[in-house]
Amino acid sequence: MNSSGWLQLAVFIGALALVTKPIGLYLVQVLDAKGRTWLDPVLQPLERLTYRIMGVDAAKEHDWRRYTLAMLLFSLASCVSTYAILRLQHLLPLNPQGLGPLSPDLAFNTAVSFTTNTNWQSYSGESTMSYLSQMVALTLHNFVSASVGIGIAAALVRAVSRHSAKTIGNFWVDLVRTTYFLLLPLCLVFAVVLVSQGMIQNFKPYTKARLVEPIKVSVEKKNDKGEIVLGADSGPVMEEQIVVEQLIVQGPMASQVAIKMLGTNGGGYANANAAHPYENPTPLSNFLQMLSIFAIGSGLTYYLGRMTKNQAHGWSVWGAMMTLFLAGVLVCWWAEARGNPVHQSLGIAALDGNMEGKEVRFGIFKSALFATITTDASCGAVNAMHDSFTAIGGVVPLFNMELGEVVIGGVGAGLYGMLVFVVLAVFIAGLMVGRTPEYLGKKIHAYDVKMAMLSLLVLTLSILGFTAWAAVSPWGLAGLNNTGPHGLSEILYAYSSATANNGSAFAGLTANTPWYNTTLGLAMLTGRFLMIVPIMALAGSLVQKKISPPSAGTFPVSGGTFIILLIGTVLLIGALNFLPVLALGPIVEHFLTAQGHLF
Amino acid sequence: MDAFLTHLRAAVLGTLVLAVVTCGAYPLVVWGIAQAFFRDKADGSLILDKDGTVRGSRLIGQGFMGAIYFHPRPSAAGANGYDAANSGGSNLGPTSRKLADAIKDRVAAYRAENGLKETDTVPADAVTASGSGLDPHISPRNAELQAPRVAKARGLALEKVLAEIHAHTDPAGLGFLGEPGVNVLRLNLALDGR
Numbered sequence: 150m151n152s153s154g155w156l157q158l159a160v161f162i163g164a165l166a167l168v169t170k171p172i173g174l175y176l177v178q179v180l181d182a183k184g185r186t187w188l189d190p191v192l193q194p195l196e197r198l199t200y201r202i203m204g205v206d207a208a209k210e211h212d213w214r215r216y217t218l219a220m221l222l223f224s225l226a227s228c229v230s231t232y233a234i235l236r237l238q239h240l241l242p243l244n245p246q247g248l249g250p251l252s253p254d255l256a257f258n259t260a261v262s263f264t265t266n267t268n269w270q271s272y273s274g275e276s277t278m279s280y281l282s283q284m285v286a287l288t289l290h291n292f293v294s295a296s297v298g299i300g301i302a303a304a305l306v307r308a309v310s311r312h313s314a315k316t317i318g319n320f321w322v323d324l325v326r327t328t329y330f331l332l333l334p335l336c337l338v339f340a341v342v343l344v345s346q347g348m349i350q351n352f353k354p355y356t357k358a359r360l361v362e363p364i365k366v367s368v369e370k371k372n373d374k375g376e377i378v379l380g381a382d383s384g385p386v387m388e389e390q391i392v393v394e395q396l397i398v399q400g401p402m403a404s405q406v407a408i409k410m411l412g413t414n415g416g417g418y419a420n421a422n423a424a425h426p427y428e429n430p431t432p433l434s435n436f437l438q439m440l441s442i443f444a445i446g447s448g449l450t451y452y453l454g455r456m457t458k459n460q461a462h463g464w465s466v467w468g469a470m471m472t473l474f475l476a477g478v479l480v481c482w483w484a485e486a487r488g489n490p491v492h493q494s495l496g497i498a499a500l501d502g503n504m505e506g507k508e509v510r511f512g513i514f515k516s517a518l519f520a521t522i523t524t525d526a527s528c529g530a531v532n533a534m535h536d537s538f539t540a541i542g543g544v545v546p547l548f549n550m551e552l553g554e555v556v557i558g559g560v561g562a563g564l565y566g567m568l569v570f571v572v573l574a575v576f577i578a579g580l581m582v583g584r585t586p587e588y589l590g591k592k593i594h595a596y597d598v599k600m601a602m603l604s605l606l607v608l609t610l611s612i613l614g615f616t617a618w619a620a621v622s623p624w625g626l627a628g629l630n631n632t633g634p635h636g637l638s639e640i641l642y643a644y645s646s647a648t649a650n651n652g653s654a655f656a657g658l659t660a661n662t663p664w665y666n667t668t669l670g671l672a673m674l675t676g677r678f679l680m681i682v683p684i685m686a687l688a689g690s691l692v693q694k695k696i697s698p699p700s701a702g703t704f705p706v707s708g709g710t711f712i713i714l715l716i717g718t719v720l721l722i723g724a725l726n727f728l729p730v731l732a733l734g735p736i737v738e739h740f741l742t743a744q745g746h747l748f
Numbered sequence: 749m750d751a752f753l754t755h756l757r758a759a760v761l762g763t764l765v766l767a768v769v770t771c772g773a774y775p776l777v778v779w780g781i782a783q784a785f786f787r788d789k790a791d792g793s794l795i796l797d798k799d800g801t802v803r804g805s806r807l808i809g810q811g812f813m814g815a816i817y818f819h820p821r822p823s824a825a826g827a828n829g830y831d832a833a834n835s836g837g838s839n840l841g842p843t844s845r846k847l848a849d850a851i852k853d854r855v856a857a858y859r860a861e862n863g864l865k866e867t868d869t870v871p872a873d874a875v876t877a878s879g880s881g882l883d884p885h886i887s888p889r890n891a892e893l894q895a896p897r898v899a900k901a902r903g904l905a906l907e908k909v910l911a912e913i914h915a916h917t918d919p920a921g922l923g924f925l926g927e928p929g930v931n932v933l934r935l936n937l938a939l940d941g942r
Contacts, residue, residue, distance in 0.1 A: 157924060222759040223759040337774065344786045358804045360803075361810060419835045419880075426884055427792070430807055436925050496875075497869065505877060536839040635843055
């Protein structure tokens with residue numbers, strides 16, 4: 150843990166704090182149907198045209214049932230269209246590598262994955278997806294799943310800030326305005342900045358480069374028909390071959406990566422995601438990508454404060470998030486900088502830390518920071534392979550996801566997830582002092598707490614249920630890349646990531662099988678929609694309540710006590726649910742590493 | 749029922765319109781700006797020979813084994829490593845015997861190649877695979893340890909090789925972001941006089 154790391158951490162937090170207010174203020178305009186922005190002259194005609202084509206009356210607001218119905222139908226329509234493109238990509242244009250169609254289970258998994266803002270990838274991008282699939286089938290969801298999340302968060306905030314009302318906004322207006330006024334302009338600028346750092350943006354076929362030093366390799370011998378020739382011992386016959394060429398991936402990457410980060414999607418263009426030198430060329434591009442993951446989610450906390458006319462509340466929620474963030478970064482950084490004692494006993498310099506799966510240009514600190522940020526948010530892009538982190542270094546991303554990704558969180562999803570914890574925190578505070586709990590002047594009743602708990606328990610059930618099932622099934626064990634406790638961690642990580650709509654992986658797990666594709670797809674749907682529906686019901690209940698003026702007995706939702714109570718609630722629920730299974734996976738692995746026990 | 753059909757229609761048409769804007773217009777505008785202002789980078793930072801043959805990319809690592817070349821990090825991309833259409837890491841965990849055995853072999857080979865003692869520690873990046881399998885860089889210490897071998901194999905003065913390492917070290921971003929790294933492909937090409 151060196152001084153350069155501390156400096157980078159301070160600069161990151163400072164930069165995030167600086168962008169929070171401007172983005173929050175801009176969000177206030179974007180999420181108001183009558184809001185004004187300086188892009189109005191360019192974008193308003195496009196906005197009006199879009200409403201006209203869709204047949205939407207922008208002036209009409211919805212109650213929570215209509216809003217939810219519109220959201221579900223839109224998600225369904227866009228999901229089906231992505232499924233169709235992926236199944237038919239061999240017949241569609243912009244496929245210079247001639248890649249074939251995806252299998253039904255992989256297309257289902259991928260369509261669901263991108264619709265739910267998860268971007269779990271059972272496939273390897275460069276060898277599976279045509280340029281059209283990358284650019285249309287996947288990038289569409291990068292935009293709209295982010296807009297949907299922000300819309301849901303805005304609807305919940307409206308429900309909190311309005312009183313004695315019924316409607317919580319118009320889904321179509323939130324969707325279109327967020328996409329056009331917030332995401333498009335930010336992405337346009339960001340994508341060009343990324344190209345300036347070396348990211349590719351072209352439509353050329355993959356480049357063939359003549360290697361500077363041809364390499365000799367041993368490969369399986371094949372006959373004229375392309376079948377593998379078997380020797381006397383029925384193993385394949387090996388022959389030497391000289392490789393003279395390197396095939397280098399190309400394509401429209403920058404436009405996709407900009408929204409992948411800003412929309413906390415995280416689905417990589419290439420298999421190695423943000424570790425790939427094209428997908429994250431320089432330390433500066435790495436810094437900007439990390440900032441862009443948190444930027445909108447952070448701005449939303451300011452939006453919360455502004456809309457509820459209680460800016461201290463917004464900053465207190467932000468403060469609780471940043472405290473949890475710092476704890477995660479420091480643990481992960483410490484563990485990765487300390488390295489692996491087994492490997493150090495073999496001769497690796499102890500000062501270098503754990504470099505397996507990490508890039509030289511990022512080093513230990515930036516890899517640990519990226520891993521924490523990407524799982525605090527529901528991004529899931531990775532600039533290092535989490536599967537090869539030390540046991541404790543790997544607990545941090547895993548536990549972050551299991552907390553529900555409420556530390557800044559996914560765009561929108563982080564805020565509505567955290568507001569559920571806020572409701573629980575004021576409920577617990579109410580129980581402790583024996584008063585009816587209140588949130589910003591609204592009395593919290595049994596129905597509200599039930600809906601809040603429902604949205605959390607669904608996540609736990611999905612993560613632990615599917616993990617337990619896979620861990621005792623042949624199909625679950627067949628995909629493992631590591632054995633021993635690390636194998637359990639790989640399965641647990643997969644269902645935590647899918648349910649939390651994160652998308653990062655302990656990527657050794659071979660998940661492109663019908664069983665994994667289907668169960669992970671179901672986990673993603675559960676984690677997205679079965680969480681949103683109770684939250685929308687909560688919004689429907691909150692918006693109708695009267696606001697009573699604060700009294701001496703009101704529990705304040707800002708300041709140190711509130712922050713501590715909120716952090717405590719998040720940790721309490723996360724720890725009670727997941728410590729037992731973490732003890733069986735990464736925690737026991739930590740002690741085995743210290744003893745030099747290998748599998 | 750009316751509400752259902754209105755919303756369904758908006759959902760289908762909304763998907764189409766948003767696809768045209770975010771998946772058609774947006775990437776094309778980025779492409780246009782990128783090609784106009786950063787064509788070399790947008791096309792992959794390719795390194796061309798004098799006769800125009802592509803020899804690689806400044807950003808993408810290549811495998812090297814010969815004594816006259818600096819060696820990159822071990823790579824898990826593709827079956828033979830440094831497969832730039834199959835990026836990826838080993839994904840082996842901290843208690844993996846396979847990983848520990850591989851590191852043991854690589855440490856022994858690295859010490860033998862570069863004339864290090866049994867007690868000398870080896871830079872972590874020299875014996876571990878990167879996340880992408882295409883890491884173009886090695887750490888400065890790794891390069892300096894390889895320098896005497898390369899200098900001897902090429903019959904060059906050590907100072908000249910060290911100067912080339914220095915010239916091909918990408919500094920940390922803005923002086924403090926990330927870590928400095930030596931670009932192996934560019935360094936080897938420079939030593940070859942290309």
